[in-house]
Amino acid sequence: MTIVLTGVTKTYGAQAPAVRGVDLEIQEGEFFTLLGPSGCGKTTTLRMIAGLEAVTSGTIALRGRDVTDVPARDRDVAMVFQSYALYPHMSVRENLGLNLQVRKIPRKEIRERVDEIARMLQLEGLLDRKPGQLSGGQRQRVALGRAVIRRPTVFLMDEPLSNLDLKLREETRTELKKLHESLRITTVYVTHDQSEALVLSDRIAVMHDGALLQVGNPHEVYARPADTFVARFIGSPSINILAGRLRHDGAQLMVEVPGPGDGTGALRRTLPSAPLVMPPSGTVLVGVRPEDLVIHPHAAPGRLRAVVEFVQPMGATSFAVLRIPDAEGLIRDRDDLIATIGPEETFERDTVVWLDVRGDRYCLFDPESGKAMPPG
Amino acid sequence: MSAAARPGENQGFRGGIAGALIAGFVLFWLFPIYWIVLTSFKTPLIINEKVPVFWFTPTLENYRHLFDEFAFAKPLVNSLIVTTSTTVIVIVLGLLASYALARMNVPGGKHIALWMLSLRFMPPIAIVLPFFIAWQRIGIIDTHIGLIVVYVAFNLPFAIWMLRGFLVEVPRDLDEAAMLDGLGHLAILRRIILPVIAPGVAVTAIFTFVFAFNEYLMALVLTSRNASTVPVTVSKFIQPYSILWGDVGASATIQLLPILVVVFLLQRHIMRGITLGAVK
Amino acid sequence: MAITAETVRLDRAGPTLAPGARQARSERRMATMLLLPAFAFLLLMTIFPTIYSLWMSMQQYNLSRPDLATFVGSRNYWQLLQDDIFWKSVRVTLIFSLAALAIQFAIGFLVANMFDRDRRGMNVLRTLFIIPVFTSPVALGLTWRYMYQPNYGLINHFLEGLGLPRINWLASTDWALPAVIAVDVWQWTPFVALILLAGMQSISPEITEAAELDGLSRFQYLWRIVLPLLLPVIMVVGLIRLIDALKTFDLIYIITRGGPGTATYTLPLHAYSTGFASFLMGQSAAISWVLVIIVNIFATLFIWLLSRREA
Numbered sequence: 011m012t013i014v015l016t017g018v019t020k021t022y023g024a025q026a027p028a029v030r031g032v033d034l035e036i037q038e039g040e041f042f043t044l045l046g047p048s049g050c051g052k053t054t055t056l057r058m059i060a061g062l063e064a065v066t067s068g069t070i071a072l073r074g075r076d077v078t079d080v081p082a083r084d085r086d087v088a089m090v091f092q093s094y095a096l097y098p099h100m101s102v103r104e105n106l107g108l109n110l111q112v113r114k115i116p117r118k119e120i121r122e123r124v125d126e127i128a129r130m131l132q133l134e135g136l137l138d139r140k141p142g143q144l145s146g147g148q149r150q151r152v153a154l155g156r157a158v159i160r161r162p163t164v165f166l167m168d169e170p171l172s173n174l175d176l177k178l179r180e181e182t183r184t185e186l187k188k189l190h191e192s193l194r195i196t197t198v199y200v201t202h203d204q205s206e207a208l209v210l211s212d213r214i215a216v217m218h219d220g221a222l223l224q225v226g227n228p229h230e231v232y233a234r235p236a237d238t239f240v241a242r243f244i245g246s247p248s249i250n251i252l253a254g255r256l257r258h259d260g261a262q263l264m265v266e267v268p269g270p271g272d273g274t275g276a277l278r279r280t281l282p283s284a285p286l287v288m289p290p291s292g293t294v295l296v297g298v299r300p301e302d303l304v305i306h307p308h309a310a311p312g313r314l315r316a317v318v319e320f321v322q323p324m325g326a327t328s329f330a331v332l333r334i335p336d337a338e339g340l341i342r343d344r345d346d347l348i349a350t351i352g353p354e355e356t357f358e359r360d361t362v363v364w365l366d367v368r369g370d371r372y373c374l375f376d377p378e379s380g381k382a383m384p385p386g
Numbered sequence: 387m388s389a390a391a392r393p394g395e396n397q398g399f400r401g402g403i404a405g406a407l408i409a410g411f412v413l414f415w416l417f418p419i420y421w422i423v424l425t426s427f428k429t430p431l432i433i434n435e436k437v438p439v440f441w442f443t444p445t446l447e448n449y450r451h452l453f454d455e456f457a458f459a460k461p462l463v464n465s466l467i468v469t470t471s472t473t474v475i476v477i478v479l480g481l482l483a484s485y486a487l488a489r490m491n492v493p494g495g496k497h498i499a500l501w502m503l504s505l506r507f508m509p510p511i512a513i514v515l516p517f518f519i520a521w522q523r524i525g526i527i528d529t530h531i532g533l534i535v536v537y538v539a540f541n542l543p544f545a546i547w548m549l550r551g552f553l554v555e556v557p558r559d560l561d562e563a564a565m566l567d568g569l570g571h572l573a574i575l576r577r578i579i580l581p582v583i584a585p586g587v588a589v590t591a592i593f594t595f596v597f598a599f600n601e602y603l604m605a606l607v608l609t610s611r612n613a614s615t616v617p618v619t620v621s622k623f624i625q626p627y628s629i630l631w632g633d634v635g636a637s638a639t640i641q642l643l644p645i646l647v648v649v650f651l652l653q654r655h656i657m658r659g660i661t662l663g664a665v666k
Numbered sequence: 667m668a669i670t671a672e673t674v675r676l677d678r679a680g681p682t683l684a685p686g687a688r689q690a691r692s693e694r695r696m697a698t699m700l701l702l703p704a705f706a707f708l709l710l711m712t713i714f715p716t717i718y719s720l721w722m723s724m725q726q727y728n729l730s731r732p733d734l735a736t737f738v739g740s741r742n743y744w745q746l747l748q749d750d751i752f753w754k755s756v757r758v759t760l761i762f763s764l765a766a767l768a769i770q771f772a773i774g775f776l777v778a779n780m781f782d783r784d785r786r787g788m789n790v791l792r793t794l795f796i797i798p799v800f801t802s803p804v805a806l807g808l809t810w811r812y813m814y815q816p817n818y819g820l821i822n823h824f825l826e827g828l829g830l831p832r833i834n835w836l837a838s839t840d841w842a843l844p845a846v847i848a849v850d851v852w853q854w855t856p857f858v859a860l861i862l863l864a865g866m867q868s869i870s871p872e873i874t875e876a877a878e879l880d881g882l883s884r885f886q887y888l889w890r891i892v893l894p895l896l897l898p899v900i901m902v903v904g905l906i907r908l909i910d911a912l913k914t915f916d917l918i919y920i921i922t923r924g925g926p927g928t929a930t931y932t933l934p935l936h937a938y939s940t941g942f943a944s945f946l947m948g949q950s951a952a953i954s955w956v957l958v959i960i961v962n963i964f965a966t967l968f969i970w971l972l973s974r975r976e977a
Contacts, residue, residue: 060562060566061565061566062562062565062566064690081565081692082562082565082566083565083566083567083568083569083570084568085566087566088566089562089563089566091559091562091563092559093557093559094559095557095559095560095562095563096563097560097563097564097578097582098560098582099581099582099584108564108567108569109566109567109568112567112568112569112573113568156563156567404780404783405787407780408780408781408788408791409787409791411777411780412791412794412795413794415795415798415852415856416794416795416797416798418806418809418810418813418852419797419798419801419809421809421812421813421820422805422809422812425812433818434818435818436817436818437818437823438818438820438823479703479704479707480704482700482701482703482704483700483701483703483704483705485700486696486697486698486700486701487701490693490694490696490697490700491690491693491694491697492694492697492698492701493694496973498701498705500969500972500973502704502705502708503969503972504965504969505708505712507909507913507961507962507964507965507968508712508958508961509912509913509934509954509957509958509961510913510915511913511915511934511937511938511954511957512715512719512937512951512954512955512957512958513712513715513716513719515715515719515722515941515947515950515951515954516714516715516718516719516722517715519718519947520714520718535711536711538707539707539708539711539712542704542707542708543708546704571696571700596800599802600800600801600802600803600804602802602803602804602915602916602919602920603915603916603919603934603938607942616802617802617803617804617805617916620802620804620805620808621804621808621920623808624808624920629808629811629812631812634805634808634809634812637805638802638805638806638808638809641801641802641805642801642805645797645800645801646797649793649796649797649800650793653789653792653793654789656793656796657792657793657796657860657864660796660799660857660860660861660864661860661861661864
C-alpha cells in the first residue's frame with residue numbers, strides 16, 4: 011500500500027470541516043483520482059498528502075511510514091500544480107534539475123537525467139529557455155517533467171490540464187495516460203472533470219462536502235453510483251432521475267414509474283430481489299442514463315408516454331430532449347429527460363414517443379437519503 | 387500599460403496637439419530643476435544679474451568652490467555611508483520580516499503589518515528629541531551609527547509594507563513547488579522569491595535610499611561636525627546676508643544626478659512602487 | 667502539595683499534540699525568527715521615544731540646565747492652550763496642509779486625466795513628471811528660494827514681463843504661506859497625479875466602452891464613472907498626503923524658517939524652535955504631542971480604511 015489515509019480531517023478555524031474523516035488506501039502504481047465539484051475538499055486532501063497543509067486529525071502514511079508530521083520537503087512526493095508553478099527566473103534545465111541539485115546528486119547525473127526527461131517529453135530544444143518564453147502546452151510538459159525526473163514515491167497532480175485549451179487538453183490526457191502506463195508511479199490526481207477522471211483513472215474517489223462518497227473503478231462509479239450525488243456528477247449529459255414507487259406483484263417486487271394522471275403508460279420493472287431496506291413510503295428514485303433510455307414509436311405496456319421537444323446533434327450521436335406532459339414532479343432535477351439516439355434519427359417537435367429502459371440498466375435510490383438501494 | 391481610448395478622446399491631429407500640450411506641461415513643471423542645474427554652471431556675476439540669463443559660457447567654478455571651500459566631499463561620503471548602510475539593513479530586515487508576514491502563519495500577522503505601517507506616520511519632530519538626549523548619553527551623537535539606527539527605524543516600516551506588497555503577488559504555488567523540491571524557508575526566500583521580486587526589492591531600496599539621502603531634520607539634530615550629511619551641509623549655504631546660489635546649484639545637481647539615472651532605469655517598477663498600497 | 671501518581675503520568679505524557687502540530691510549531695518558530703529582528707527593533711525604537719517624550723512633555727526641562735528639570739504634570743499643555751503663538755501655528759499647519767492637499771488633488775486629477783490616454787511617449791513623460799517627488803527638500807527649498815528672490819528671482823522677472831508688480835514673496839506676511847504651499851504642491855502633485863492615473867487605468871476598458879455606448883461626454887465620464895470608482899484611492903492618497911503635510915518641516919524651515927512673523931510657522935517648526943532654539947524641551951515635547959495626536963486621528967482613519975479593504 012503506497013498511501014494510507016486514516017480518518018483524515020481538516021478544519022479551518024470555526025468553519026465546517028473542509029475534509030472530514032477520509033479513509034483511503036491507494037495501491038502501488040495506481041492512478042487514483044479525487045473527483046468532485048470545487049470546494050469538495052479534493053485539493054485539500056491532495057495538499058495534505060503533499061504536506062503543504064497540516065492535518066487537523068488523522069494520519070497519513072506513505073509506503074508504511076507515518077508522515078503526518080513530516081515536512082513536505084522530506085516526504086519524497088512530487089506535485090504538478092494547476093498553475094504549473096515553474097520558477098520564472100530559471101531556465102527549463104534549472105527548473106527540471108532543482109530538486110536533484112538540492113539532493114546533492116552529481117552534476118553529471120543531473121545533466122543526463124534532464125536530457126533524458128527532455129527527450130521523453132519533447133523539450134529538447136527548450137532547455138535554455140525561461141518559462142515565460144514557452145507556450146501553455148510546453149509549460150505543462152516542463153511541470154510534468156519536473157515531477158517525473160525525481161522518480162518520487164508519489165506523483166500528485168492538481169488539475170494539471172485545466173489551463174490548456176480543449177484540444178490540447180485531450181491530447182495531453184492521452185500523453186499522461188501513456189506516461190503512467192510506462193512509468194507506473196503511484197499517482198493521485200485531482201480534477202473536477204468527470205470525463206477526465208473516467209478516461210485516466212484506475213480508481214476514482216468521488217468527494218462532496220469534505221467526505222468520500224464512493225471509491226471504485228470508472229465503470230463502478232458510472233454504472234453503480236453510491237448515491238444520487240455521484241449519479242448526477244458522473245456522466246454527461248447527466249443521468250435522468252424519475253420518481254417511482256415499489257409495489258408487490260404477487261411474490262415479486264416491482265418498481266413502477268407512473269405516467270401522467272390519465273394512466274397512459276407507466277414504466278415497470280420487476281426487481282430481481284427485494285432491496286436491502288424497503289423505504290417506508292414505498293417511493294424510490296429511479297436513475298436512468300441517457301443511453302439506457304430507449305425511444306419507441308409505438309405504445310406498449312410498460313412504456314412511458316413522452317413528447318419530443320427537440321434533438322441535439324452531437325456528431326457521433328444525438329440527444330433527444332423529451333417532456334412528459336401532465337406529470338408534475340415525475341422528473342427530478344430538470345423538467346425534461348434526455349435520451350441518446352442514433353445520429354441519423356430525427357423527430358419532429360411534439361412527436362409522441364414511448365420510452366423504455368434498456369434491460370436492467372437503471373439504479374434505485376432512497377428518496378430521503380439519496381443513497382443507492384442495492385438489490386439484496 | 388496602455389489606456390483604452392476614453393470617451394471624447396480625440397484622435398489624429400487634435401490628439402497630436404494634446405500630446406504636445408502634455409509634453410509642454412511636463413517640461414514647464416520641471417523648469418525649476420532645469421533652472422538650478424543651469425545655475426550651477428554660472429559665475430556669481432551671472433547669477434546675481436537682475437535679468438535672468440539663459441545663455442552663457444558654462445563654468446565648473448561652483449563645483450570647485452563646493453569641494454574646496456565647503457569640503458563637500460566629507461558630507462557626501464558621510465551621506466553615502468549612512469544611506470547605504472541604512473538601505474542594506476532595511477532591505478535585509480525588511481525581506482525577512484515581510485516574508486514571514488506574507489507567507490507564514492504569524493499569529494496576529496495582519497495586525498503587526500498594519501501596526502508597522504502606522505509607524506510610517508510618526509512625525510519625526512516628535513521622536514528626534516528623545517533620540518537627541520539618549521544619543522548624547524550613550525555617546526553616539528554625531529556618529530554614523532547614531533543616524534543609521536534612527537534611519538533604519540524610520541524606513542523599515544514602509545519598506546516592509548512595500549516588500550510585503552510585492553511578495554503577496556508572487557503565487558504561493560511557487561513556494562510550495564520549491565518546498566516539494568526540498569528547499570527550506572530561507573532557501574526559498576533566497577533562491578526563488580528574491581530573484582522573482584528583484585525589481586520590487588530594487589524599488590524599495592531606491593525609496594529607502596532616496597528618503598534617507600534627502601532627510602534633513604534628524605541629521606540636523608543628531609549630527610554636527612563629524613557625521614554631518616549633505617542636506618545639513620547644503621542648508622549652511624544660507625548665510626546671514628546672502629545665499630551661495632552657485633554652491634546650492636552645484637550641490638543640488640550632484641544630489642539630483644544619481645536619482646535621475648535610477649528613476650529612468652527602473653521607471654516601470656517605480657510606478658508600481660509608488661502606487662503600491664493605494665491602488666489595488 | 668502531594669505528588670500523586672496521576673500528576674506524574676500527566677507530566678510524562680506532556681502536552682498532547684494534534685497531528686501536524688509539530689510541523690506547525692516549527693513553522694511558527696521559523697516565522698518568529700524571521701520577524702523578530704524587525705519587530706523587536708521597531709518596538710524598541712518607538713516605545714522608548716514615545717514614553718520618553720511623553721514623560722518629558724510633563725517636565726520643565728531646559729536643555730542648557732538639565733539638572734534643574736522638575737516634574738510639572740500637565741502644566742506645559744495648559745500653557746500651550748493659552749499661548750497665542752501655539753494657536754497661530756495650529757492654524758498655519760492646517761491651512762498649509764489642507765490648501766496643499768486641495769490644490770494637489772485639483773491639479774493631480776486634471777493631469778492624471780490628461781495622461782490617461784494611449785499614446786507613444788506617455789511613459790517617458792510620466793517618468794519625467796515623477797522626478798520632483800524624489801528631490802531633496804533642502805535643495806528644492808533653496809532652488810525655490812532662489813526663484814522667489816525679489817530682485818533677481820525668476821518669478822518676479824516673469825511677473826514684470828507680464829506687466830504685474832514685483833512681490834517680495836518670502837518677506838510678505840500675505841504671500842509667504844502661499845509661496846511655501848506652491849513648493850509643496852510642485853513636489854507632491856506628481857505623486858497624487860500618478861496614483862490617480864494608476865487608479866484610472868485600472869478601470870476596465872469595457873466600463874469605458876459601455877460609458878461611450880451610453881453616450882457619456884468626457885466630462886460626464888469623469889464625473890459619473892471615474893470619480894466614484896476612484897473614491898477609495900482618493901481617500902487613501904488623500905490621507906497619506908494630509909499626514910505628510912502636517913509633519914512637513916524641512917521644506918518650510920529652509921524656505922522661510924517659519925517667518926515672516928508667524929506667517930509660515932507650523933507646529934513642527936514651533937516644536938523645533940521651542941526645543942532647539944529656546945531649549946525648552948518640556949514645552950517642545952508637549953507641542954510635538956499635540957501634533958502626534960492630530961496625525962494619529964488621520965492615521966487611524968487610514969489604517970481602518972486599509973484593514974477594511976484587506977479583509
